[in-house]
Amino acid sequence: MKLTLFTAIILSLMYTAGAQATAIFQDDFDSEGDSGGSTLNYTGFSNWDVTDGTVDLINHNDYGIGCSGDTGKCVDMDGSTGNAGTLTSDVFTLAAGTYGLLFDIAGNQRGGADDSMEVMLGGFLTETFELSADAPWQTISRSFTVMEETTSYISFNHNGGDNIGIILDNVSVVPEPGTLALLSLGLLGLGAARRYKALV
Ligand SMILES: [Ca+2]
Ligand SMILES: [Ca+2]
Numbered sequence: 001m002k003l004t005l006f007t008a009i010i011l012s013l014m015y016t017a018g019a020q021a022t023a024i025f026q027d028d029f030d031s032e033g034d035s036g037g038s039t040l041n042y043t044g045f046s047n048w049d050v051t052d053g054t055v056d057l058i059n060h061n062d063y064g065i066g067c068s069g070d071t072g073k074c075v076d077m078d079g080s081t082g083n084a085g086t087l088t089s090d091v092f093t094l095a096a097g098t099y100g101l102l103f104d105i106a107g108n109q110r111g112g113a114d115d116s117m118e119v120m121l122g123g124f125l126t127e128t129f130e131l132s133a134d135a136p137w138q139t140i141s142r143s144f145t146v147m148e149e150t151t152s153y154i155s156f157n158h159n160g161g162d163n164i165g166i167i168l169d170n171v172s173v174v175p176e177p178g179t180l181a182l183l184s185l186g187l188l189g190l191g192a193a194r195r196y197k198a199l200v
């Protein structure tokens, strides 16, 4: 009986930790540009600057490109000027803790050579992704830990420039129940276990 109560307390604490995971940064590109249309060499992003080259804003199913979730808009990271783009996000603040960077990428969906794109989150993450043209949509998820409050940003830097690039959608940064949260859960659990033992 008491063990069940103990389990319930821990589960509710874990649920609380999960429920607090509101996004620090989130963009699905769906409200960009003209309603229901694509824009080649788009620069009007709400949460991003095109800091090098060009990118195309794609409305789902235009140019034979399907966006993530088969709806809305997404970004062809190699625009239409022969110089692939770099998207750099607005700056956001990260308190100390563990976070997840999540984004959806797919191959260019139009054939030709493999594409390569470097993804960076401030000084915390850097990774290069190589995708064949027919690579299906996939959600990439990477964790990183911030030791003290800082500002940061995300950048996606596509290599080359043949106007046919990796497709990007659904970028977010979310807090994870990190080391500190797990540690405090463990201490609470230890305390509860001690109290339970004392009652036996
Ligand atoms: Ca989208
Ligand atoms: Ca393009």
Ligand SMILES: [Ca+2]
Pocket: 078, 108, 112, 113, 114, 115, 160, 161, 162, 163, 164, 165
């Ligand atoms: Ca290409």
